[in-house]
Amino acid sequence: MRDKILKILREHQDEYVSGEMICQACGVSRTAVWKHIRELEERGYQIDAVRNRGYRLLYSPDVVTPEEIILGLKTDVLGREIVYRDQVASTNELATELAYQGASEGTLVVADQQTGGRGRRGRAWFSPPGKGVWMSLILRPKLSPAYASQLTLVAAIALSRAFSSLTGQQAGIKWPNDIFFGSKKCCGILTEMHADHDRIHHIVLGIGINVNMESSEFPEELRDIAVSLRIVKGESLVRSKVIQSVLTYLEPLYQQYVREGGFSSLREEWKLESITIGRNVRAVTPRGEIEGTAVDIDEAGALCVMTESGEIVRIHSAEILFN
Structure with missing residues (x-):
């Protein structure tokens, strides 16, 4: 219901929307509308309420809640189910639990902060609150487990394209799946699989993106090797829009990967984004x-x-x- 109310307020952002109109559109009472408005305000939204005029959305916070991600999302499968937490040890760990419980294909797990984020080879991943995108997708491709590791290559294509579009600067893939701007890394990918010898039960695709960090906010040991989208673009980005962009670029590539039976049909696409070939x-x-x-x-x-x-x-x- 909060999503519906927020959508109505966004669609009429330059005007007041009467409580009666919201009640009719959502099929709830004025008391219920008021309750949901209060919940939105508690989440950081600024909503002006004027007697006999209604409600008007003044400000939306930079949050990665389902309300923000789903509004404007154009995918058919990826991100259509969203599980959000303010803080988790690892989105991959939570996504794995949900996958074992039967979570559907495309379920997105996202957190504002990770306390135990992991990169490849067991390395810690810097995941502070309010600054990045820490997300995992639950995928159930009908492919042989032999092709599972190739999913990171597919995801890298989508991320490189999304980041280039978002920043106006050219991103690139360092083999196999790190996304770089110049000599600095802004994103990592970690995939984990549960399978039998001939069948994938699920893959958890974990993605960590440095979005709005300043250079001084990175730990000292990372400042020479890490970069954020904000640093590249020169201004802050809305994190929910970053997620939407990634999912939009990823979905058709993932569908092709499954349809064509692996990575081979996307090989040339990967090479176009590569900063490794020729080095x-x-x-x-x-x-x-x-x-x-x-x-x-x-x-x-x-x-x-x-x-x-x-x-x-x-x-x-x-x-x-x-x-």
């Missing part, structure tokens, strides 16, 4: 380091590195450093 790289793998030039990715998403000897080495998992 001299050092790949730190469990078996040692490999140096050479990143020349391609194969249909499975492995990075192809040409060494000094001319040998092509396919790398499936590694820490990539630019030389």
